[in-house]
Amino acid sequence: MALDRFLNRRARALDLPGVTPAHLLACGDNAGGKVAFAAMAVSDSGRQLWRRDLDWRAHDVIADAARNASAIIGRKPGPAALICDLETGAQRQSLAPLPNCTFDGHAVFSSDGARLYTTQSEGKAQIGHVAVYDVMTGAVSATWTSQGIEPHELLWADAATLVVGNGGILDRNATDPIESSLVWLDAATGTLKGKVALDEDNETLSLRHLVRLTDGRIVCGVQDQDFATDLRPLALIADMSGSVAFLDLPQDIHRRMMGYVGSIAADPSGSYICATSPRGGLAVVWTAEGEYVDAIDLPDTCGVAGGPEPYGFLLSSGHGARLPIHVDSVEGIVARPEALRLDPLQWDNHLSLVRG
């Protein structure tokens, strides 16, 4: 008993306010009978550290741990984005989109924390932009074309290069071919440095979610606008030279994913890739070499972040589940029921790991 009390006290001490969050998430809360939106920071033990209620739905919530900053990005069509204190969630700046544009849900900080790079779409034609904000003032410091339409996630390919997934979707309900691409842009000038666009066989694929492997290659999670007519790839590994390798899936798992990857992540060791499919209610894992490993069922799972340990991932679901999984080279995905945490909340599309 004494030991229990000691451990409990120790756990509480670890979760004291002021502690850097372990994960950031967007969520919906049904407590009032109608869904309310919020962004939230949680500790390693899963405890809520802060919650910022929002009058719009957030999509990605990201951290710049070195400067104790976070950013909450509005879900497409996002009316706003916020720069906040990482430890408390207190608002520092509110960012407005470019004229006639909306945020597309994703952003990245610059390595020195001075700038925030966002994707935005303009008007009905969804003309893609990368808009760069000064984190201190909230002012727009630069804008470039995203070299495509309906840009979604962007991230650092290397210290001087951003990679952007131009989703290309104008109408979620249409099955006709779309113009999607991955583009590598010079982070100082926006100049196009490399591009991947798919051929006719894969003309209905939307290239949307990204993660970087340790060797700099980019893994892209895909959504197929016409998944019924074929089993097209749902993830690929590409690089700036234009090379593309598709990741295979067993046919039964592939069908279950219903043409839809919602999020993609790599574990901290760079050994494994995990993609979620909320429509299939499962997450799948490949090795970084692109070999399929295993799948695990979790209804409505979408959020996935690597870590905190090597070979580990954290999954979140719209039914309030947060589930750590571990990839074992022999057994595949290992998940412990006692590690499952259930909250009376609906975790939204993405969660991010705060790296100290």
Added chain:
Amino acid sequence: MTDQPNDKISRRQTLAALIAASMVSAAARPASAAGPDFGAFNAAFGAKIVLPAFDKLVTVTDAFAKTADAFATRPDAAGLDAVKQGFHGVADAWASAQQFRIGALAQGQRSERFAYWPERRNVVDKQYRALLAGKSKEGLALDQIAHASVAVQGLPALERILYGEDKGAELLQGDSAERRRAIVSALAANLHTIAVEAQATWADNLKDPTKAANSFAASPAEGTAQSYTNLLTITQIVAEQKLGVPLGGADAANAKPKAAEQWRSGRSVRNITLNLETAKGSVLASGGYADLLPADHAGLRGDLEKAFDEPIAAAKAVGDNFADDITHQDKRKAVTGLLVKVNQLRDLLRQQVPPAVGITLGFNELDGDGS
């Protein structure tokens, strides 16, 4: 430490049970009351609501296949009329069954094979031309059709043959008449096979009490949540794909009449009406979701009646000229009015019913990552 495989399986089973428990809304019921019996509900829902829809699909596809075969051997105008009538019977039964996607229709792409829609133009047209180009019965054996592109296995290809520019005349005359009749027979047989498989899958599931309770999911609660998600999905399809896309926004100049479902055979609004009537039955008929409503929610039942009746009446008022009507600024008002009513129904079904009946819905599977 490495876990043993058996341990892993048991951990996953425990995990599934825990996750399933999370899908029951804790806020939905008082702590003292017993939770809803989702297993009993799923069994009754399957027997009273779902199975009859697939029974009907088996009956009409059987009749259609026989009509198509008779027409293939004795082609005449009366036979063509009978085939067209049979097509409408099958399309009606499909519109009354497509909502029930969980289980049988989700397996083996049965839903897409029966009625691939919305259509990607270049896929359907390309596959359809290839199908027509064959000779006699080449490539039309049952297992060959069953493995053809989903785009030409079912109703879309049949509609093109029966209601294309020639209105089916080339089934009676011209070089490709025999081939066309053979295709109609082959597709009719394929649809019957899919219907028989789907009906048998449901019937078998209902025979086993545990399977009937789980309703193709990991647990009774998950089964109810997933089948309720099917209801939300069909109302979403009606609003966004069957109405929103053809309307093309506020301006009639942007209307896309050929994006309407089955516009060639003039079935666009009829399908919507049948979808809504089926959805209503799945909520308010005996065995429907409203059976899960606690006694103190009688008002919600009344609200649901009204919320279904209004768009059903609005759909009936639109009439059969949907594709033409939406291109006229005045005539399309009835269609936009129908869309408003369907969206009001969706709000009620999404926001008020789940907490009242005690289920929580997925957040991510329903709406993608942005509009």
